[in-house]
Amino acid sequence: MVAAFAPRIRIQREDFDAGAEVARLSGGRTDIGAVVTFHGLCRDEAGTLSALELEHYPGMAEAEIGRIAAQAAARWPLDGLTIIHRYGLIPAGGNIVLVAAAASHRQAAFEAASFLMDFLKTRAPFWKREHLRDGTPGSWVEAAAADDAAEARWSAPGAPRG
């Protein structure tokens, strides 16, 4: 399936407005029945964290997210797709990532958004470092085995294919 739309992909230091992004995706259109949005924020980890610093690989971040978006658009009948990933210093409570998938039907939108997040976690070249509230230097966040497992389920036999 060839997507009939160009995904909107932004890798940026600036904050984003989730509501405005969803409105941009669905606004003025009457063919979209469902928009599923994932909005990722910086958790303070029970008050221990003051911020996360996100390092990224400029150029590859855009390219890899573009490849992931193309996979999602080939797998599900989507009407639109927005992916925004921030880098730099993000305080606790701040926005990190936004994925919004628009489709005629809800299942496609849910599955595509979940797929995109699983692949962003394991394949998009970003690295988080903790900044601790007590002023001590924090460590690099370790990749979670659960994230690899979450990615792997999309290539398992019987995985949702849209």
Next chain:
Amino acid sequence: MVAAFAPRIRIQREDFDAGAEVARLSGGRTDIGAVVTFHGLCRDEAGTLSALELEHYPGMAEAEIGRIAAQAAARWPLDGLTIIHRYGLIPAGGNIVLVAAAASHRQAAFEAASFLMDFLKTRAPFWKREHLRDGTPGSWVEAAAADDAAEARWSAPGAPRG
């Protein structure tokens, strides 16, 4: 598991602002890592539909959605939940329903939002009637067997339980 929050449930004729609702759910909090939002809109069905009229059962709509929300909060570790369902005449492209689930981790937020939508579709007392663009009276929308199947998967053995 007893939810540590009161779900925000609104059954209303007025439009809603999806962005403002998500901001209200996560704003000022630093413990939320993920918000998954489902935003349902009135599709024009390839230009044939001018609007949907939504009839509802006042009282029961609030009660039943409250019961569905309580089930989700018992099943997944959620930090917040917003459900807004509109009734009355909704033009093509207009907002019908918003579900937003906040959690520390993305999988819980995705599953809870998907569960809530499946149960809203099959158990919330709302009925859609089509208003056709050519002026002829439209018919009541028929319930989709796919929606019953979508609800049933949550009680299947091995269904995600948070």
Next chain:
Amino acid sequence: MRLKYFAWVRERIGTAEEEVAPPAEVVSVRDLLDWLKQRGDGYAEALRHPEAIRVAIDQEHVHHSEPIANAVEVALFPPMTGG
């Protein structure tokens, strides 16, 4: 007992709600649907396929086997299509 009707059940019966006093042998929801069907053409048309009718007692979904003895408000409607 107050009955409420929604969507095409309401349209076919021709009213949104009414008070009824079914006889003592009307015990379950299923009995109530059968009894209502006798009340006129609109009822017969609305309830022609009783298995397709969803029922709530006092604003909670119930099966057709549910007793209606303590019901204050019984609602009849088609399968829901919200969301």
Next chain:
Amino acid sequence: MRLKYFAWVRERIGTAEEEVAPPAEVVSVRDLLDWLKQRGDGYAEALRHPEAIRVAIDQEHVHHSEPIANAVEVALFPPMTGG
């Protein structure tokens, strides 16, 4: 060939990027990691567990078996933690 390093790989090696000219016997990504480990304590520290290092050639993820012959830019980094 331009090498780029990110996150703790960058910190341990002590630079974000550099130009290198590996000898002809360095054929695969795996060979490149082994060769880099000899270049100093920082490299040895960063690449102590080479199987944990992710590699991109010209901004695409590759396996360690990938040949590097035509690579313009090779990036070394830990498993990603974005999203």
